[in-house]
Amino acid sequence: MAADLRSSVYRAIELLKLTYFDKKQVGAITSRVTQDTDRVWGFLVDGMPFLVSNTLMIFGILGLLLHINWKLTLCIMAPIPVVIVISAVAWRRMSQLFHRVGQKWARFHTNLNESLTGIRVVKAFAKEDYENQKFIQRNHELRNAGVKADSTWYNTVGVMSFFTGSGAVINWMVGGTWFIAAGSRSAISGRFTPIWRWSTGRCSGSRR
Numbered sequence: 257m258a259a260d261l262r263s264s265v266y267r268a269i270e271l272l273k274l275t276y277f278d279k280k281q282v283g284a285i286t287s288r289v290t291q292d293t294d295r296v297w298g299f300l301v302d303g304m305p306f307l308v309s310n311t312l313m314i315f316g317i318l319g320l321l322l323h324i325n326w327k328l329t330l331c332i333m334a335p336i337p338v339v340i341v342i343s344a345v346a347w348r349r350m351s352q353l354f355h356r357v358g359q360k361w362a363r364f365h366t367n368l369n370e371s372l373t374g375i376r377v378v379k380a381f382a383k384e385d386y387e388n389q390k391f392i393q394r395n396h397e398l399r400n401a402g403v404k405a406d407s408t409w410y411n412t413v414g415v416m417s418f419f420t421g422s423g424a425v426i427n428w429m430v431g432g433t434w435f436i437a438a439g440s441r442s443a444i445s446g447r448f449t450p451i452w453r454w455s456t457g458r459c460s461g462s463r464r
Contacts, residue, residue, distance in 0.1 A: 261293040282369050284362035291361055331430045335419040342419070346412045353405035360398040367394045 266289055277285075321329040371378065371387045378387050 261296060262289055265289050265293055281362065281366040284366065286365045286369065287358065287362045292358070325431075328427065328431050328434070332423040332427050334426060335422050338419050339416050342412065342416055346408075350405070350409060350412070353401070353408055357398070357401045357405050360394075360401045364394045364398050367391060 269285060269289070318329070318333075321332070367390055371391065378384060
């Protein structure tokens with residue numbers, strides 16, 4: 257799949273007009289053929305199955321919990337609007353950060369390509385130290401952009417995980433209160449037990 261993507265991208269680049277290459281750096285084009293195709297391949301191979309399987313699991317569990325006890329289920333799902341708001345706010349910021357990482361990769365490839373292509377000129381004029389400093393600068397820019405994007409991403413995921421995990425706490429507090437108030441012989445306690453076990457299993461799994 258990755259090979260087919262690279263071949264298709266390279267073929268499309270070959271068919272572009274010369275004015276396109278006047279505006280684009282060689283490193284940026286190289287990055288499109290190599291890294292961007294690998295990201296698409298990674299999403300199709302790893303991201304898409306994960307997304308589909310988890311979406312089906314969420315809807316299946318949600319339907320089961322609504323069938324067991326819809327009131328308790330709505331309480332457990334209360335943090336979901338907060339998660340949606342956080343996702344909407346963070347999405348634009350994350351898009352900008354990862355786009356900046358892509359630009360830094362393009363500049364990095366451009367600098368590396370120009371340096372190695374003109375290595376004879378570099379050595380003829382004894383510019384090794386100058387080219388090394390340029391490479392270090394591009395490398396540090398790429399590192400800083402990647403660290404900023406990754407740290408923002410993991411902080412956002414951590415906040416979202418906190419709110420999604422609070423559903424189990426709501427289940428214990430609200431459901432536990434109903435469980436105690438209703439008594440062990442009540443139908444509420446019988447319906448609460450599967451939800452309790454499910455949330456406890458999810459929390460234990462998250463700790464593992």
